Amino acid sequence: xxxxSEKQFISMLREGAGRELIQYFDxxxxxxxxxxxxxxxxxxxxxxxxxAFRMELLKRIYKKHFTLSGKLAPWISKASxxxxxxxxxLRKAVFECTGCRRCSFYCPIGIDPTLPITLSRGLLSxxxxxxxxxxxxxxxxxxxxxxxxxxxxxxxEQINELKAKLRNxxxxxxxxxPINRVNANILYVPISxxxxxxxxxxxxxxxxxxxxxxxxxxxxxxxxxxxxxxxKAISNRIIDEALKLKVETVVIAECGHGxxxxxxxxxxxxxxxxxxxxxxxVEVLAEYIADNRINPSKISRKVTYHDPCRIARNSGIIExxxxxxxxxxxxxxxxxxxxxxxxxxxxxxxxxxxxxFENVRILTGAMKAKQINETxxxxxxxxxxxxxxxxxxxxxxxxLNVEVMGLVDLVNIALTS
Numbered sequence: 289x290x291x292x293s294e295k296q297f298i299s300m301l302r303e304g305a306g307r308e309l310i311q312y313f314d315x316x317x318x319x320x321x322x323x324x325x326x327x328x329x330x331x332x333x334x335x336x337x338x339x340a341f342r343m344e345l346l347k348r349i350y351k352k353h354f355t356l357s358g359k360l361a362p363w364i365s366k367a368s369x370x371x372x373x374x375x376x377x378l379r380k381a382v383f384e385c386t387g388c389r390r391c392s393f394y395c396p397i398g399i400d401p402t403l404p405i406t407l408s409r410g411l412l413s414x415x416x417x418x419x420x421x422x423x424x425x426x427x428x429x430x431x432x433x434x435x436x437x438x439x440x441x442x443x444x445e446q447i448n449e450l451k452a453k454l455r456n457x458x459x460x461x462x463x464x465x466p467i468n469r470v471n472a473n474i475l476y477v478p479i480s481x482x483x484x485x486x487x488x489x490x491x492x493x494x495x496x497x498x499x500x501x502x503x504x505x506x507x508x509x510x511x512x513x514x515x516x517x518x519x520k521a522i523s524n525r526i527i528d529e530a531l532k533l534k535v536e537t538v539v540i541a542e543c544g545h546g547x548x549x550x551x552x553x554x555x556x557x558x559x560x561x562x563x564x565x566x567x568x569x570v571e572v573l574a575e576y577i578a579d580n581r582i583n584p585s586k587i588s589r590k591v592t593y594h595d596p597c598r599i600a601r602n603s604g605i606i607e608x609x610x611x612x613x614x615x616x617x618x619x620x621x622x623x624x625x626x627x628x629x630x631x632x633x634x635x636x637x638x639x640x641x642x643x644x645f646e647n648v649r650i651l652t653g654a655m656k657a658k659q660i661n662e663t664x665x666x667x668x669x670x671x672x673x674x675x676x677x678x679x680x681x682x683x684x685x686x687x688l689n690v691e692v693m694g695l696v697d698l699v700n701i702a703l704t705s
Contacts, residue, residue, distance in 0.1 A: 293415040294370050296414060296415060297370055297411055297414070297415055298353050298370070300410070300411050300414060301346075301349065301350060301353070301354075301407075301411060302353075302354065304407045304410070304411070305350060305354070305407070308403065309403055309404055309407065312343065312399045312400075312401075312403065312404065313343070313347045313350065315397050315399060316340055316343065316344075316397070316399055317397070318340055318344075319396065320338075320340070321394045321395065321396065322338070322339040322340050322391035322392075322394055322395055322399075322401070323338045323339070323340070325339070325390050325391045325393065325394040326338065326339050326390065326391050327386075327388075327390070327631050327632050327634060327652055327653075327655045327656070328384070328385070328386070328634070328648075328652040330655060331651060331652045331654050331655060332648075332651065332652060336377060336380045336381040336384070337381070337384065337385075337652075339391035339401040340401070341381065342381040342382060342385060342401055342404070342405055342408075343399075343401050343404045343405070345368075345374070345377060345378045345381050345382075345408075346378065346404045346407065346408050347404075348365075348366055348367055348368035348374070349367075349368050349369075349370055349374065349378075351365050351366075351367035351368075352367035352368055352369060352370075353370075355367070375412065375415075375417060378408055378412065379412055379417050381405075381408075382405045382408040382409050382412070383409060383412070383418065383419060383637075383638075383642075383645075384639070384645060384648055385405055385637055386597070386632050386634060386635065386636035386637040386639060387402050387405065387406075387597075387636055387637040388597035388601065388632035388636055388637075389401075389402055389597065389601055389602055390597070390601065390629070390630075390631070390632060393601070393628060393629065405514075406514045407514065408514065409512070409513055409514025409515075410513065410514030410515055410516065411514070412514075413513040413514055413515050414515075418513050418514075419638070419642045419644065419645075421641060421642055421643070422509055422512050422513050422638050422641065422642065423513065425507075425509035425641065426509040426510040426513060426515065426518055426522070429505075429507070429508075429509060429510070429522050429525075430510075430518060430521055430522060433504070433521075433522070433525045436503065440503075443467070443503055444467070446482070447465050447467060447485075447501070450465055450482060450485055450486050450489070451463070451464065451465050453486065454486060454489050454490060454493065457486075457490060458490050458493060458494065460493060463489070463490075463493040464493065465485065465489050465501055466499065466500050466501065467500060467501050467503060468500065468503075468533065469498075469499070469500035469533065470533050470534055471533070471534050471535070472498050472499050472500040472533060472535050472536070473497060473498045473499060473535070473536045473537060474492070474497060474498070474499040474500070474535065474536070474537050474538075474539045474572070475499070475500050475501075475502055475526075475529065475530050475533060475535040475537070475538050475539065475564075476488055476492070476499055476500070476501055476502060476539045476541070476569075477502040477504060477505065477506045477526055477538060477539065477540050477541060477546070477550075478501070478502065478505060478506065478541045479505055479506050479507060479541050479542070479543050479546070479673050480505040480507065481673075484541050484542070484673075485501065487694075487696045487697060487700050488541065488569060488696055489501075490700055490703070491573070491576070491582060491696065491699060491700065491703070494581075494582050494703060495576045495581040495582050496581070497581075499539075500533060500535065502526060502529055503529070504525045504526055504529065505546075506526075506540050506541050506543040506546030506547070506550075507543055507545070507546055508522045508523060508545060508546060508549050509522070509638070509641075510522055511545055511549060512545075512637060512638030512641075513638075516557065519549070519557075520554075520557050520558070523549055523550065523553075523554050523557070526538065526550065527554065527558075527562065530562075530564050531562070531563070531564075535564055536564060536565065537564060537565040537566070537567055538550060538564050538565070538566050538567070539566075539567050539568070539569055539572055540566065540567070540568055540569065541569055541673075541696075542568075542569060542570070542671040542672055542673055542676075542694045542695065542696060543672065543673055543674075544596040544597065544598030544599050544602075544636065544672040544674065544675065545598050545636070545674075547566070547568045547598065547599060547603060548598040548599075548602055548603055550566045551566045551567075551568075551603055552602070552603065568599060568603070568605055568671075569671070569695075569696060570599065570605055570608050570609050570612070570671050570695055571605060571608050573608075573612050573695060573696070573699055574608040574609070574611050574612050577611070577612060577615050578611075582699070582703060583703075584615060584616050584699055584702030584703050585616075585702050585703070585705050586616060586617070586618050586702070587616055587617060587618065587701065587702055587705060588618050588619070589617070589619070589666040589667055590617075590619040590620075590621055590663070590664065590665045590666045590667070591613055591616075591617035591619065591620050591621070591665055591666070591667045591668075591669060591698070592620070592621045592622065592623055592660065592663040592665035592667070592668050592669070592690075593609060593610065593613055593620070593622070593623070593626075593668070593669050593670075594623065594630070594633060594656070594660075594668055594669065594670040594675060594679065595626060595627055595628075595630040596633075596636075596670060596671060596672035596674075596675045597630075597632050597636055598636065598672065599671060599672060600627060600628060600630065601628045601630070606627050606628070609669070609671060609695055612695060612698075612699065613669060613695070613698070616698060616699070616702045617667075617698075621663040621664070621665050622663075623659040623660065623662070623663055624659065624662070630659075631655040631656050631659055632656070633653060633656045633670070633674075633675045633678045633679055633682070634649045634650075634652045634653035634655075634656060634678055634682070635649055635653070635674045635675060635677060635678025635679075635681070636674055636675070636678075639678075640674045640677050640678050640681075641674075646681075649678060649681070650681055650682060650685050653678060653679075653681070653682035653685070653686075654682075654686070656678075656679065656682060657682045657683075657685070657686035657688060660679070660683075660688055660690060661686070661688055665690055666689075666690060666691065667690060667691050667692075667693060667698070668690045668691070668692055668693075669693060669694065669695050669697075669698050670692065670693075670694065671694050671695040671696070672694075673694075676692055676693070676694060679692045680692045
């Protein structure tokens with residue numbers, strides 16, 4: 289590691305280590321309650337996956353450079369130099385974490401390990417120790433926003449093709465996928481797939497919604513890097529579009545972290561309140577059914593539900609998806625535990641996008657596989673794209689006989705059956 293990189297790391301750590309983080313460092317009594325609350329540690333007993341130890345690794349570096357005891361007697365306080373061994377261990381601990389925050393629910397002191405984990409990711413990103421694929425994906429999002437005018441004709445051509453398919457699928461020659469509609473009730477931000485657009489468009493048209501499709505996607509890859517400045521830039525694409533179109537509500541697709549950022553972080557990041565509301569598509573589906581704007585039919589297959597961490601535990605959207613499922617499924621079986629205590633699927637935090645983490649995420653998805661298997665369900669609903677990909681992967685590994693789908697998918701099946 290170069291002297292320049294070490295200086296940069298120390299400087300950023302000094303700037304990022306605020307009062308809350310230092311309080312966490314001083315408050316953790318290493319009681320161990322967070323250890324088995326973490327699906328990764330519970331499945332492997334690898335020390336780097338223990339939430340308290342993930343924080344401890346950054347604390348040791350902080351002690352070495354910013355405390356008297358760490359400078360004078362590092363062997364007593366276990367203070368650590370910034371070297372390749374320490375940074376490699378820190379990288380494993382923080383980038384192989386889904387950020388699910390289940391551990392924080394079991395901490396008797398109220399420590400949230402995602403704060404030091406996010407800071408550590410950001411520090412490692414700045415010295416080029418982050419997974420390369422996450423950096424590339426974040427760069428692509430930022431560059432695409434800068435050159436969006438070059439893509440507009442392609443976007444409109446793709447939307448026209450989807451519009452034709454939409455009209456055929458729902459037998460409505462007036463069905464539309466509007467873009468750049470001013471004063472719409474909803475600006476829908478999809479994930480990067482045609483299915484995310486088409487499946488939501490079917491429901492919006494059946495509900496006779498006044499909506500507009502965003503030209504951007506809901507994901508925010510810089511967030512997984514802990515690079516808040518670039519994460520803000522990616523979020524700002526959607527903010528600017530919503531303000532320009534004067535929409536009432538920004539509705540995020542089935543993207544857990546995308547919704548979490550827009551709902552819970554942008555006001556803090558930009559230090560201001562915005563004139564639009566933010567909802568998840570899950571909430572909108574519940575409203576449509578409650579208001580009789582859509583009338584899904586019943587299905588007989590057994591259904592269970594996976595609570596995505598960013599949607600349920602971290603954003604409080606817990607009963608709305610269950611309301612929708614109970615209106616559709618004749619047999620709804622809960623996983624155990626569920627809601628805020630639900631086990632993470634193992635694919636969040638950017639892990640599902642990083643090939644080098646495939647083995648560990650499949651291994652640590654064992655708890656989720658066990659939960660699903662115990663329900664004997666035929667369908668598992670997971671309204672988050674990363675969760676769907678991960679559960680599909682563990683389905684194959686653990687021989688689960690289930691179909692994996694989003695809540696929007698389930699509603700569409702019920703609307704056409």
